[in-house]
Amino acid sequence: MAIRAYILINTQIGQTQKVVEELKKLPEVKKIDIIMGPYDIIVEVEVSTYEDLSHILLNQIQNISAINHTMTCPVVE
Template identity: 30%
Template sequence: MVQAYILVQTEVGKAAAVATQIGDIPGVVSAEDVTGPYDVIVRAEAADVDQLGQLVVAKVQGTPGITRTLTCPIVHLT
């Protein structure tokens, strides 16, 4: 299982709607609208890196109102 945080910038006034739409995408664990340099923070998971990439590119980035995303895969350092 691969997990990542996806930091999302949206058009002005679109954060809540974008978070709601992204929250309905399979593989998205949570999508919260926040304040700061990013408007929405998403936690997503997939079976492998390829599926995670497909989730981000095909589904999340295709959501209307998004201007930019930054994907941060979760690593477990031991």
């Protein structure tokens, strides 16, 4: 059973589109939208295992330098 999560991202000012380009390179990222409100970007990811979710957060998304803060909201199946 796939595990899905939404990640709410705040970027450095003026870097939103650059971060979107970086996120597009990740195959686990199924959807990206730039949004208004307290967050800049909302991403939907889908992975196979819980460890994969940890991996993409720690070793891929957190390596995009123009990101200020990420908040991961796993989907409750």
